[in-house]
Amino acid sequence: MTELPSTAKAVIIGGGIIGCSTAYHLAKLGLTDTVLLERKKLTSGTTFHAAGLVGQLRSNANITQLLGYSVDLYNKIEEETGLGTGWKMNGGLRLACNEERWTEVKRQATTAHSFGLEMELLTPKEAQGLWPLMDISDVVGAAFMPTDGQANPSDITQALAKGARMAGAKIFEDTKVTDIEIDNGKIKAVITDRGRIECEKVICCAGQWTRMFAGRFGVNVPLVSMEHQYMVTEAFEGVPSNLPTLRDPDRLTYYKEEVGGLVMGGYEPNPIPWANDGIPQGFHYTLLDSNFEHFEPLMELALGRVPALEHAGIKTLTNGPESFTPDGNFIIGEAPELANFFVGAGFNAFGIAAGGGAGMALAEWVHKGEPPFDLWSADIRRFGRPHFDTDWVRTRTVEAYGKHYTMAWPYEEHDSGRPCRKSPLYDVLREQGACFGEKLGWERPNWYADASSGEVPKDEYGFGRQNWFDAVGREHKAAREAAVLFDQTSFAKFTLKGPDALKAMNWICANNVDRPVGALIYTQMLNDKGGIECDLTVGRVKHDEFYIVTGTGFATHNFDWIRRNIPEGLNCQLFDITSSNAVLSLMGPEARNILTKVTRDDVTNEGFKFGTLRTIGIAGCPVQALRVTYVGELGWELHLPVEYAQTVYAALTEAGRDHGLINAGYRAIETLRLEKGYRAWGAEIGPDHTSFESGLGWAVKLKQNIDFNGRAAAEAQQANGVKKLLAGFTVDPDIVLLGRETIYRNGKRVGWLTSGGYGHTVEKSIGYGYVRNPDGVDADYVLSGDYELEVATERVKAEVHMRPLYDPKMERVKA
Ligand SMILES: NCCCC(=O)O
16 A cells, blocks of 8 residues: 655545545646545545536526536546546436426526526427427426536546546545644644644545534534435436436426436435434445335326336435535535635535536635635535534525425525524514514514505515515615614624724725724725625724624624734734624614604714714613615614613614604615615625726725735726626516526627616616626726616616616715
């Protein structure tokens, strides 16, 4: 047996497709000092029993791009390594068996077009032409993606491993990692049963073992092993080798050709979690007992689609446990809990589809310290407090598994593991008709039902206008004409304190935070490319203390970003105080009149200017009042110790009684901010979009002689111009915009919508998206075009806007 090296730059743990692909890409990047350790044999954990379908389309452009990268790699890896991979680009069919599904499929086809992928809509007969074995009596239509395909999971992994070795990486089988040596928060070495390897970076691609293993070092990887079954038939007539893969989501099943027979599996609504108390020792090349009884309902559904299965001989019913995650996306990135510990795991049964691209992305992340493009939807930092509890994760993951093929409704909420995190006002607001949504475990009012007119606080999903449309319209109108109260307790809140707090903040923030005590500053935090990593409000509470407020879902990510970017040697401490403060946002033209009734402090426009914060007294409570808005109206965010929440809420509602004050929820916030043109991180802005591209260059301190993270990139972009620019679009109010609709300028595809919704004041459907032009783009260019949006494959005329649709002069906000 070859001796283990005593040192390496990077050690990969796990020899499945993700580990091998990461080794391949690290070596190709020149990091030949990479070692991959597999405790048994390559592929022997999960990869060997994967089904091997390679589909590309996801609702996120960059994840789709990553899967597209896999296809490109699989197209060439066989020739590069000389090893067969079983890869074939036989195309993928997706069926729709009811009108709602057909709408979903048409919207997916438009999403594919937005992302530059070919996806054709087919009649049932045309689909049957590609898949003659299927019964089409219930099929309404189908979509076909010609560049999808399938691979042999073990073979493609071996090819990647060979490619990695050819490029210089070292791979060791039968080598178990027993420990990681960490000194003072720094990784020092990996300890194996064959010796110690000193290293800087560890990349944990240990599949379903990852949660337990990473947990030993304080790294939380919320994944769960679930039984996943598929049947393999003997060869039978009518199954050509070029048969496309088939997804039949209304029957919860998928198919691919294998040696002249079919592989058929699916996602049952009552999945079985496995190894709740840990994966048994010696589990390699191991399958679970076939569970025919559990598989039978899927089999029944499949027989309806492929009657010939009735007479096909069954070779096996494979039952292999695989890792699934609470939101159905995989987990990638550097752990926020431990520097230089990277994770690539939790692939939800699309590890083969994602393997090529995920290995590429992970390798770049390891090598350059950042991913090749924004991977937020798969980023390990998207998780938070509830995800530390295995039982909660399991409950949510069971739901996510069961919904793998069910309709992905717009605005759909999770049902399981709720309620988990509750604002002190939860019960009060529920009494008042709140219909809650959930984010990072927090229950948050989305909208309020009016019981007196028979409304019920329950979402009914659909692709048209939903059952909450009127309620949200009511809340929207109250915000514009009177006042509303939003419970925004779930906001993530941090403080940064210490003698060097200002120095640190002015390095991390793109806007100048060296303002007088009491100033409230909107700022972005930029990466080296000028991309927006964080978008938040910063209050200067004392000369050496800042109060930082950001979106609920970004708590882990933003905390991690700030902590990592505090320059070494500076004396300041960052604290997460999310759970200490409740937040009530009082917004609307009557906000001041209401506030005046409950406080003796000066809340006049002169006494309490927009963009400032101050402590005011309300009902015995010291309230940190922030004069800021995300809805485009006069208003204050009131941050207060949680124990006062009910008292202050009662005082405000009492004071607001004669001013038209009502409760409002997050869906009203969305329609209000769309009208006002406020950007949302994760949609309009994010690491791939810069301040100048998104029209936020006004908040970047280039005129001041202050160095900051991302300055060089921002300066270059200011000097050279941009190649994409964010614009607003409006269309006829009957057209429902949801985001990802394709943007056409003068008949040419130039981008897609990042958000879509309806503006109850402007009475139009509103969308935002980037207009791209490789030769450069500015506002005149954007405004000089004729625009159409493709919505569910149909083009509609659109108006373009470069200024907010509502109150462009900020008169209402600053009133
Ligand atoms: N491993 C099953 C994949 C199913 C799908 O790609 O839809």
